[in-house]
Amino acid sequence: MFEYQKNNKFFAQVTGMMEELCEQELLGLGATNTKITYRGVYFDADRAALYKINYTSRLLSRVLAPLITFPCHNTGILTKTAEKIQWEKIFPIDKTFAITASVAKSKINNSLYAAQCLKDGIADYFRNTFGKRPNVEVKNPDVRFNLHIEKDVAVISLDTSGESLHKRGYRLLAGEAPMQETLAAAIIRLSKWDGENPLWDCMCGSGTILCEALMHYCRIPAQKLRKNFGFFYMPDFDADLWENVKEECDKNIRPLPKGIIRGSDKSQRVLKVAEENLSRLPFSNAVELSCHPFQHVKQFEDGTLITNPPYGIRLSNPTDVQVLYKELGDFLKAKCKGTSAFIYTGEPSLRKHIGLRTTRRIPLVNGKLEGVLLQIDSYEGSKKKKYLDNTDTDQ
Numbered sequence: 001m002f003e004y005q006k007n008n009k010f011f012a013q014v015t016g017m018m019e020e021l022c023e024q025e026l027l028g029l030g031a032t033n034t035k036i037t038y039r040g041v042y043f044d045a046d047r048a049a050l051y052k053i054n055y056t057s058r059l060l061s062r063v064l065a066p067l068i069t070f071p072c073h074n075t076g077i078l079t080k081t082a083e084k085i086q087w088e089k090i091f092p093i094d095k096t097f098a099i100t101a102s103v104a105k106s107k108i109n110n111s112l113y114a115a116q117c118l119k120d121g122i123a124d125y126f127r128n129t130f131g132k133r134p135n136v137e138v139k140n141p142d143v144r145f146n147l148h149i150e151k152d153v154a155v156i157s158l159d160t161s162g163e164s165l166h167k168r169g170y171r172l173l174a175g176e177a178p179m180q181e182t183l184a185a186a187i188i189r190l191s192k193w194d195g196e197n198p199l200w201d202c203m204c205g206s207g208t209i210l211c212e213a214l215m216h217y218c219r220i221p222a223q224k225l226r227k228n229f230g231f232f233y234m235p236d237f238d239a240d241l242w243e244n245v246k247e248e249c250d251k252n253i254r255p256l257p258k259g260i261i262r263g264s265d266k267s268q269r270v271l272k273v274a275e276e277n278l279s280r281l282p283f284s285n286a287v288e289l290s291c292h293p294f295q296h297v298k299q300f301e302d303g304t305l306i307t308n309p310p311y312g313i314r315l316s317n318p319t320d321v322q323v324l325y326k327e328l329g330d331f332l333k334a335k336c337k338g339t340s341a342f343i344y345t346g347e348p349s350l351r352k353h354i355g356l357r358t359t360r361r362i363p364l365v366n367g368k369l370e371g372v373l374l375q376i377d378s379y380e381g382s383k384k385k386k387y388l389d390n391t392d393t394d395q
Contacts, residue, residue: 009042010043010044013062016370021059029056031053032045047236048245051242054231055246057165058186058216059185061166062146067090073152079120083121086125093132101146104150122134144230165182167181168222169280181212185212190362199304202263202294215281259288262289263290264291264294267291295331301337309325309328311371325354329356341374342375344366348372351374356376359375
C-alpha cells in the first residue's frame with residue numbers, strides 16, 4: 001500500500017498569503033485535521049472528499065497524495081528507492097509522466113537534478129520489469145509526480161489534480177497582466193458577495209473576475225470544464241464514486257439572473273477577450289459587458305465593485321497610473337453611495353493616490369507579485385461613521 005492509503009493524509013499546495021483562506025475552504029469541502037504550513041495545508045480526507053476538493057475548490061493550486069516518505073541524503077538513494085516502487089499500479093507503460101521537484105535545507109540542493117534522478121529511477125523500474133520505459137512529457141503528461149526533499153527527508157507524491165487547479169478551462173486568451181483565477185476567487189470570497197446586490201468590474205480586462213463571480217454565484221464547480229484529473233490514476237480510484245460526487249456537485253448549479261454581474265472596460269479589444277472567455281461558461285449571456293471608461297458612468301450605488309486596475313505593468317507612464325487611481329477614488333466618493341469596493345493592486349504604494357480611507361488591507365499574491373486588496377466602503381450617515389472609525393488592518 002502507498003502512504004496515503006494507510007493514513008488518508010494529503011497536502012494542498014496554495015498560493016502564498018492564502019493559507020488560512022484555503023484551510024477554511026478545505027474544511028467546508030469535507031477535509032479534516034487540517035494543518036497550515038508555508039504555502040500549503042496538510043489535511044485528511046476520504047476518497048469522496050478528495051474527489052470533491054479537486055472538482056470544486058476555487059482556491060487551491062494542487063492536491064498531492066504522498067506515496068512514500070524516506071531518508072534521502074544523496075541522489076543514489078533517491079534513484080534506488082524509485083527503482084523499487086511498483087509504478088505500474090499507478091500508470092501503464094503507454095502513458096506519459098512528468099516530475100516537479102523542490103528541495104530545501106538538504107544535501108541534495110539541485111531540484112532539477114533531483115527530478116532527473118527520480119525520472120531515471122522510474123524509467124529503470126519499467127525497463128527492468130517490462131523491458132521498455134514510459135515517455136516523459138513536460139507540457140501535458142498523463143500523470144504528474146511531485147518530489148519534495150527537506151532536511152534530507154524525501155516525499156514522492158502523486159499529483160491528484162493533474163493540471164494546476166487555477167486552470168479552469170475558460171481562459172484561452174488573457175490580457176497583458178492577467179489576474180490568476182485563484183486570486184480572483186479569493187477576492188470574491190473575501191468580499192462576501194452573494195448576489196444580493198449587483199457586482200461590477202469597472203476595468204474588467206480579459207474578464208477573470210467576471211468569470212469567477214459567475215461560477216461563484218451559479219455554484220459551478222471550478223473544474224466543470226476539466227476532463228482529466230490526476231486522481232484517475234490512484235490505485236484505489238473508484239469511478240462510480242467519482243461519478244456520484246460529480247453528479248451531487250452539479251445538482252447545485254443554478255442560473256444567473258440578468259443585472260447581477262456586469263463588466264466594463266475602455267478597450268473594445270480586451271472586452272472581446274472577456275466575451276470569448278465568458279462564452280465557455282454556462283449562463284454567460286446574463287453577464288452585461290459595455291465599452292466605456294468608468295469615469296463616464298453616472299452612478300453605481302448599493303453594489304459591490306471588484307476590480308484590478310493597471311498598476312505599472314500595463315501603463316508605461318507612472319503619472320498616468322497615479323491619475324487613474326485618483327480618478328477611481330473620486331468616482332467612489334462621488335458616485336458609489338452604499339457600495340463596497342474591493343481593489344487589488346500589485347503596487348501597494350498606489351493606495352495613497354485613491355485618497356480614501358480603507359476598511360481593510362489584505363496582502364495577496366498574484367503570480368510573483370506581492371500585491372494588496374483594498375476594501376473601501378462608501379456609506380453615508382451612521383454607516384459611514386462606523387466604517388471610518390475603523391483603523392486600517394492587515395490580514
